[in-house]
Amino acid sequence: MSTHQLPEHPEFLWHNPEPKSSYDAVIVGGGGHGLATAYFLAKNHGMTNIAVLEKGWLAGGNMARNTTIIRSNYLWDESAAIYEHALKLWEILPEELEYDFLFSQRGVMNLAHTLGDVRESIRRVGANKLNGVDAEWLEPDQVKELCPILNISDNIRYPVMGATYQPRAGIAKHDHVAWAFARKCDELGVDIIQNCEVTGFLKDGNRVVGVKTNRGTINTEKVGLCAAGHSSVLAEMAGFRLPIQSHPLQALVSELHEPVHPTVVMSNHVHVYVSQAHKGELVMGAGVDSYNGYGQRGSFHVIEHQMAAAVELFPIFARAHVLRTWGGIVDTTLDASPIMGTTPVDNMFVNCGWGTGGFKGTPAAGLTFAHTIATGAPHKLNKPFALERFETGALIDEHGAAAVAH
């Protein structure tokens, strides 16, 4: 077939400009967080002479690999504040970005399988309500009513003893979210530069004044790091350390099925979470592979384990097939909370450590990080997440509430 027989190419959502020799700010990493940050820098702070540098293709990192769970039912006040702000932004973003990325508020259930789980869950529901986050405790029969394919019988290893439920939580189309931000960035004058890897930084004393890339040196007043799994590598280039370990995190999908699963179900205890994508695939994930890894793949027993858990909870999945599995590189912290703020290098800012659960935070990360870059000071929502907390001891320990933290 020759090209003139093909239908016309649809309009491009963004241009692919050559990098300029200098910008007012450079964002390193063209995933969801980098794009959202650039969008809010342009929209809220009028900074349009900026660039997003992405070493691969736009949103080809964790942004293209996550299982898209969006929720805000975190335990601690600091987390509830920023994730709930994110959820409120998700509720208005399709209109604001003029792009329907299929944000579906089908609810998220977190199952309890032990007495300890039950106590922790009920406590979290209480904490959520006090923070204005919608949350309910469900007894097993209510769980069954909401999600009829769940096995709530007593004859499994870890019977379902109840669940927390956040009705406003849900899923969205991750790649479309990235494209929605990218199109708006482009309209606002932001340069999105793909295949542009940052390989070093130029400093004047302790102040960053430029970035070295495989496409030449770019001068800039400010640098914002949004490199997720590669944050430590970039920090090391800049001359400081981050309390982060990069791990593989895997997920899988089945072939397409007719709609059977109306909500999102997560289980920390048996270690699996499942939703059904708009097209019909069952989407599953679990925890990270235990070892450090930058390979974008993990070990198969992790997949096997999560499928065993899924089949016990959802007996009808026994006849589904794995269509594909994949992995991303997630930047985990010891308190399972992100890091946002200033760094030991002047005019260099970092947004990282979102680990296994940063998709849901994308809009709030972008909004608050843009504020930090533009003003040089923390936003009230990201202030508690500064790097200093590892020194002061004011950790935001979400492990209890979010062992499978997606």
Place this chain on the structure above:
Amino acid sequence: MLLISCPNCGSRDETEFHYGGQAHVPYPENPNELNDREWAEYLFYRDNTKGTFAERWLHSTGCRQWFNMLRDTVTYDIQAVYPMGAPRPSTAVPAAPESGTASLAADSTTTGTTAPSTSATSTAPGITKSGTTAPEGATK
């Protein structure tokens, strides 16, 4: 899945092991003299090397002994297994480029970070070069 060669038991599946993170992180010599920054470093900061990484593993469902390992965190190839307490062996194996990215640059910034208290030059006795036991790629 990694196939890990325990110094005591031989090659076993990764599922028998427990990961222990970065090796060669000594307990502070004079804990009373540490300031908050130094405590933070000891408690929360670990190297996050892209490339050859010295790390601890526990053979938890076998001999229940700890040992150290050099592993490439991009290819996951196991380059050496050596006893606790032995210095980090030297390796000349360069980090392979990450698959699926446009990057060809060797990570000069992330390799060569020797852990404190070891000299990277001497080779410890009892080192198993895993090339003989681990299959290519070491993961499935």
